[in-house]
Amino acid sequence: MPELPEVETIAENLRQSALTGIVIEDLVIYWTKSIAHFSVEEYRRKIMGQMITHISRRGKNLILALSNDLFIIIHLRMSGRLILCEDWNPIRKHEHIILKMRNGKELRFHDTRKFGRWYLTDNLNLFFKNLGFEPLNDTFTLDAFTKELKKRSRALKPLLLDQSFIAGLGNIYVDEALWEAKVHPKTLSNQLSKGQIKKLFQSIINVLKKGIINRGTSLGSGKPNFYGLMGVQGSNQEGLNVFRLTGKPCPRCGNIIEKIIVAQRSTHFCPHCQNLG
DNA sequence: AGCTCGACCCGGACGC
DNA sequence: TGCGTCCGGGTCGAGC
Helix, strand or coil, rough: CCCCHHHHHHHHHHHHHHCCEEEEEEEEEECCHCCCCCHHHHHHHCCCCCCCEEEEEEEEEEEEEECCCCCEEEEECCEEEEEEEEEECCCCCEEEEEEEEEEEEEEEECCCCCCEEEEECCHHHHHHHCECCCCCCCCCCCHHHHHHHHHHCCHHHHHHHCCEEEECHHHHHHEEEEHHHHHCCCEEEEHHHHHHHHHHHHHHHHHHHHHHHHHCCCCCCCCCCCCCCCEEEEEHHHHHHCCCCCCCCCCCCECCCEEECCCCCEEECCCCCCCCC
């Protein structure tokens, strides 16, 4: 499940792949719903002949800047993957969008669940107007985080998953950050102590940075759910402390990790370390 | 404002 | 073995 570290890994892969500076020759779509807001023909017309000038990320969104000042925004959702390959490679099942580059390379969008979307915008600020903190930026400060937490009275689990509050966290990294900070997922945002806020702030940054260093979390046996651009799996799953470790001992205190449902989402935590107080 | 649910999807896990 | 059913995951919109 691509969250911030996985999307950042792909963005880094793309930056190193020499895709920048190459002209887009064509766009082929096999599943039209993978394109949002525009018809396939219009989307194709707007990007054909343009050069990819810059690759970045905001939250879980991947951003390909084009030479005509438009931006391709890719949201991988649950199962989206990007693959960079040669144009003679046979099209495989679940490859829904093919971006054909002038140098014979193809950037392919592979998405088994078909939840992922490609957008197109000329205004990034407007497009991302509903996104909250970018957690690895200077704008994410302890003061600002404290202020926003105090403004709300909401359980931390759904709040941290809410992209309009903080952008980039998903189920894995929220559970991991709450565990590291020793905070119960149902704790209300305005009931955290100053010390807990400080810890949670640092934990969010820590788990995301660790995820990036490990090139993402690839969960699942046989067919893991995350691969980088060149098909390489991440290694962050080996360093997880609670996520999908129900019934295993907490690495910190040895108590059994439990799975509960909070805000309709499976939530893993240590009832001993993370008590509601 | 915040909650809950349904929709979007389908591979994989599980039950029989 | 095969069939049926359910789960999960991020996000949005609707209804409460």
